[in-house]
Amino acid sequence: MTGPATELPQMIDWDLAVSLGSRLAGEGPVVTRTEAADAVAELRAGANRSTGLVREFTGLDAPDGTAPILVVDRPGWVQANAEAFALATGPMVEKIVSAKPPSGLGQRFGAKVTGAEVGGLLGFLAGKVLGQFDPFYEPYGRLLLVAPNIVHVERELGVDPHDFRLWVCLHEETHRVQFTAVPWMREHLFSEIRAISETVEPASLLEGGVERISEAIRAGRNGGSIVEMFSTPEQRAVIDRVTGMMSLLEGHADVVMDDVGPTVIPSVGAIRKKFTRRRQGVGGLDRILRRLLGLDAKMAQYRDGAKFVRAVVDRVGMEEFNAVWAGPQNLPSKAELSDPEGWVERVLA
Template sequence: MIDWDLAVSLASRLAGEGPRVPRDRAVAAVAELRADADRSTGLVRDFTGLEAADHGAPVLVVDRPGWIQANADGFRRIIDPLADRITSAKPPSGLTRAVGSRITGAEVGGLLGFLAGKVLGQFDPFADPAGRLLLVAPNVVAVEDELGVDPTDFRLWVCLHEETHRVQFTAVPWMREHLFSEIENLSATVRPDAAIDETLKRLTETVRTVRRDGVGQGGLLDLLGSPEQKAVLDRVTGMMSLLEGHADVVMDGVGPQVIPSVRRIRASFDRRRQGVGTLDRVLRRLLGLDAKMAQYRDGAAFVRGVVDTVGMERFNAVWERPEHLPTKAELLDHGAWIRRVL
């Protein structure tokens, strides 16, 4: 259903290579990111109390095409089994398959091409056997120049956030499989015999809603989801908000000890997260990235609220089992989570 080669090729052309810098600066940036990722493991462990083995998942410093290929591989792992279910129930004609796969390939390529210029780093949980940490060197260099911040401080700050995600997925033994199971649950909510017709119907309704009211908080994915899918998405949102908020708390908590300019970096970066232009803001909203920013804010407020009330050691009960993950409602009321879990 998706021409993945076309998606990767188009995304790479759209994203470009990033800033042109002298070779010695590029080499130094890559080396520093690798070193900072290794350094961050112990810093995150000491701050959080989570025990993750050193080098439990590989660290890859990549360019934009490398990030695109990695995410296309991850998307493919999620989407292809669902696509097989749909096409086995209603096999498309040869022409439909050929044309449709290129259209969807172009759509995925456009999405990846836009994001490839924005992402600084990412933990990829889909890579076997235990995931991998990706750091996008051209984007890190571009943003540190854009913000006018100290490069050494900024690179370590970015690595602290992304390394926290690596620790979350490697120190918490059930986290990766739990995410996979929720993806399978989402796939199971799709009825193959009606998937295409229902998707077209909801897409039409979405376009009308966008024209009339603007896009909702969750972007197109939220508008297209059925009630069953939204129930799964709510659980995933709760989990991802916790992971993102926890990483933000860690990077800002560890930061003052090792990053002299952390306050200036945080203030400048938060302004950047709002989007830099009209087109950028529109695309962020359509893709649900506004909701992503809310995940950082709500998740961080939840983590700080619990830690301030009961301390980090008792907060770590959240990692004991999937049932301890906060619900979307509890993210906005940390006291409710404390009463339920602790």
């Protein structure tokens, strides 16, 4: 594959990352060709149906014909996320390379090592993710639904597959609507990523890597993550802003999927109860990896964001809540997620 800055020396072997990640991800549950085709068709139809349901409930109107909807397998998800990761890390790679250009055998060896590390991460996540909105895909992003994972989870939970597929589509389509109905959102996310890159000190990033990872593993027992261990105070300030933004987006999507659900998904209550238990992780290794990769923090985003959205909507109604989409200055801070009244006073007073 090609990254966003092919003129620069390659610090990550993306082809290796995709190849390794795809192998580690596996193929998913055993299905017949007919079952696979039916699942793909139902997910695509469910996402298209969800657009109108999200619009009616939230008041957000996404233009037609913008971000495409793709139903993918695990290798397809790995490929798409490698492309997104390459774009997201492009500014940081450029800064590091400009400070200390890699060359020769060392550069090629380093690219293989980092490619293997990224591939391992993508391979682990590829078996977990049900769907996501990829904002890095030009020009407006794209929605990915991972069919084998959705089928796997609906079987594991023992829920009605038709209800579960539409329920997942409601959540993921809400993200597509958020980014396409709110045109500044995508560029704002990119600007925050650039802000993190601008604070990178190449020397400090490249020094002490093994020791810091070991420290992260030890801290993982108490909720630490590799992301936290490799961030400066300046970067953590940006990460806190992004956390507020992403918690809003995730919580908003959870509220939509659960509140719209009862009108079109008869078994939504049972699905939510079983799925919430599943989000905790199943085994010891799985939980450790979630902590190290910061996935526990993502679970908190769903919970905290949904509480914020519900509290504000209950207080002022959906129309007034939608002031949150007026501009970046109206996004809740990380602190305001647990203080919705503070957000109402700041934004709506």
